[in-house]
Amino acid sequence: MPYTYDYPRPALTVDCVVFGLDGQVLKLLLIQRQLEPFAHRWALPGGFVQMDESLDDAALRELAEETGVQRVYLEQLYTFGELDRDPRGRVVTVAYYALVNLFDHVVRAATDAENVGWFGLDDLPKLAFDHRKIIDVAIERLRGKLRYAPIGFELLPKKFTLTELQTLYEAVLDQELDKRNFRKKILSMELLIETDEVQKDVAHRAARLYRFDRQRYKQLEKQGFSFVL
Amino acid sequence: MPYTYDYPRPALTVDCVVFGLDGQVLKLLLIQRQLEPFAHRWALPGGFVQMDESLDDAALRELAEETGVQRVYLEQLYTFGELDRDPRGRVVTVAYYALVNLFDHVVRAATDAENVGWFGLDDLPKLAFDHRKIIDVAIERLRGKLRYAPIGFELLPKKFTLTELQTLYEAVLDQELDKRNFRKKILSMELLIETDEVQKDVAHRAARLYRFDRQRYKQLEKQGFSFVL
DNA sequence: CCAAAAGTGTTCACGGTACACCCATGC
DNA sequence: GCATGGGTGTACCGTGAACACTTTTGG
Numbered sequence: 347m348p349y350t351y352d353y354p355r356p357a358l359t360v361d362c363v364v365f366g367l368d369g370q371v372l373k374l375l376l377i378q379r380q381l382e383p384f385a386h387r388w389a390l391p392g393g394f395v396q397m398d399e400s401l402d403d404a405a406l407r408e409l410a411e412e413t414g415v416q417r418v419y420l421e422q423l424y425t426f427g428e429l430d431r432d433p434r435g436r437v438v439t440v441a442y443y444a445l446v447n448l449f450d451h452v453v454r455a456a457t458d459a460e461n462v463g464w465f466g467l468d469d470l471p472k473l474a475f476d477h478r479k480i481i482d483v484a485i486e487r488l489r490g491k492l493r494y495a496p497i498g499f500e501l502l503p504k505k506f507t508l509t510e511l512q513t514l515y516e517a518v519l520d521q522e523l524d525k526r527n528f529r530k531k532i533l534s535m536e537l538l539i540e541t542d543e544v545q546k547d548v549a550h551r552a553a554r555l556y557r558f559d560r561q562r563y564k565q566l567e568k569q570g571f572s573f574v575l
Numbered sequence: 576m577p578y579t580y581d582y583p584r585p586a587l588t589v590d591c592v593v594f595g596l597d598g599q600v601l602k603l604l605l606i607q608r609q610l611e612p613f614a615h616r617w618a619l620p621g622g623f624v625q626m627d628e629s630l631d632d633a634a635l636r637e638l639a640e641e642t643g644v645q646r647v648y649l650e651q652l653y654t655f656g657e658l659d660r661d662p663r664g665r666v667v668t669v670a671y672y673a674l675v676n677l678f679d680h681v682v683r684a685a686t687d688a689e690n691v692g693w694f695g696l697d698d699l700p701k702l703a704f705d706h707r708k709i710i711d712v713a714i715e716r717l718r719g720k721l722r723y724a725p726i727g728f729e730l731l732p733k734k735f736t737l738t739e740l741q742t743l744y745e746a747v748l749d750q751e752l753d754k755r756n757f758r759k760k761i762l763s764m765e766l767l768i769e770t771d772e773v774q775k776d777v778a779h780r781a782a783r784l785y786r787f788d789r790q791r792y793k794q795l796e797k798q799g800f801s802f803v804l
Numbered sequence: 805c806c807a808a809a810a811g812t813g814t815t816c817a818c819g820g821t822a823c824a825c826c827c828a829t830g831c
Numbered sequence: 832g833c834a835t836g837g838g839t840g841t842a843c844c845g846t847g848a849a850c851a852c853t854t855t856t857g858g
Contacts, residue, residue, distance in 0.1 A: 350577075354626050355584040358667060397583050397665050401656035425654045425669050427630035436626050438587060440654050440667075509837075526839070527821065534819095550835040551828040738810080755812070756848065779808040780855040 356427070356436040360405040361392030361477065363423065363441065363484035364415060366448030367501040371466050372517050373448060374481065376473075377412050378461035383433045384474035390481070391459070392439065405442040413462050414454040418444045419500040424483055431476045443484045445500035492518050496537065496573050499558040505541055507553035508532070515575065531575060537563050585656070585665040589634040590621030590706065592652065592670065592713035593644060595677030596730040600695050601746050602677060603710065606641050607690035612662045613703035619710070620688070621668065634671040642691050643683040647673040648729040653712055660705045672713045674729035721747050725766065725802050728787040734770055736782035737761070744804065760804060766792050
């Protein structure tokens with residue numbers, strides 16, 4: 347036990363709230379804990395920050411280790427430091443949220459996770475620690491940010507239809523949107539590239555596929571443009 | 576050295592970016608460090624998180640101890656955890672930002688601060704650690720939030736004139752606003768209470784004083800109202 | 805009576821919203 | 832040919848933006 351300090355230090359962890367879109371439904375990626383405390387309880391993927399990695403790196407590492415999810419949009423959410431949030435003692439956690447296309451990521455449990463799974467927001471199991479609270483903060487942040495930043499695209503495949511995009515907005519914001527107005531608005535921003543492909547294997551007229559023009563967004567952003575939907 | 580752990584732990588600090596309005600100018604509260612590293616260099620008030628206090632409490636305590644500032648609007652900003660941000664080793668800091676009315680707070684240096692002072696944003700001294708970067712993030716956040724939340728009032732005295740309010744917005748957002756439109760907009764929200772007092776000791780027509788109706792805002796907020804200016 | 809800032813109304817353009825029908829495709 | 836979702840245009844209204852003059856007060 348070679349690690350001694352002049353003053354006591356809280357332990358530092360990271361936790362990840364991973365959102366994924368499953369068709370029409372927004373889901374969350376949870377792991378089932380193998381170890382105490384809260385063994386067998388579902389929880390956010392996360393773990394201790396190591397000395398040789400930044401916080402962002404720690405979040406990415408834990409996510410990959412415990413769930414197999416890699417290369418995701420990740421953003422810091424909030425740092426939770428209440429005194430009683432972990433029965434083992436003082437643990438401060440830096441929470442992140444991530445957005446992924448659910449079908450791009452085959453999840454698999456590993457290290458100290460005995461199981462991994464996607465859960466609908468209205469169907470969450472009982473959670474370890476204060477993870478329920480962290481999730482609530484993440485949902486609030488996602489809702490707030492979706493309208494003012496082009497982050498919804500992270501939840502979709504690279505090529506998507508306008509209806510998929512609209513459905514995503516409706517799912518996250520939990521309100522219906524007018525199809526014509528939605529299309530006019532999003533197309534008028536000129537941030538979507540119309541591909542020459544259409545949907546396959548649908549039992550009706552196939553919809554056109556679009557890509558998000560990230561380059562163009564970055565450029566417009568520099569010129570003071572701000573995304574609003 | 577009685578504090579021993581199985582694994583190494585980063586040290587955990589809090590730092591506060593305190594904004595204060597000095598007439599027309601937005602200023603920042605800095606302390607001059609007494610101790611190494613960066614002795615005599617200017618820095619954000621802050622310090623180590625203790626085991627028996629939450630992060631918020633730590634921020635408030637450090638602020639009071641080092642600068643004498645108390646009872647402020649305080650909000651968590653971001654957590655900085657790069658590997659090389661402190662020459663003493665791995666230190667993660669949870670940054671906060673605070674808004675105060677500069678004239679309400681007589682600052683005084685104490686504990687490990689050898690000096691305290693207000694600095695205009697365009698007139699900041701060379702800063703310790705990555706504090707310059709933290710400040711940049713705080714400014715960006717303040718600008719972003721000012722238009723979508725009624726936090727500007729925290730920078731003003733309890734009773735203020737509409738011109739003072741407008742000047743504050745102009746100072747923070749760094750853009751001129753039309754007087755008539757500004758007044759129409761802010762008054763139409765019905766969040767200001769017109770007092771029966773006017774300015775004193777001015778060499779021209781005295782302006783009416785207003786108060787922000789916090790009660791009413793909280794109520795409207797519950798009903799889905801959102802502040803936009 | 806002059807300087808300085810307070811206070812106030814109207815017009816115009818644009819963007820958000822509401823709304824309904826035809827089109828293409830697979831079965 | 833029919834069911835299913837894809838795709839489109841227009842009218843109205845409200846809000847944001849532009850803009851200039853009168854009023855009050857102290858010195």
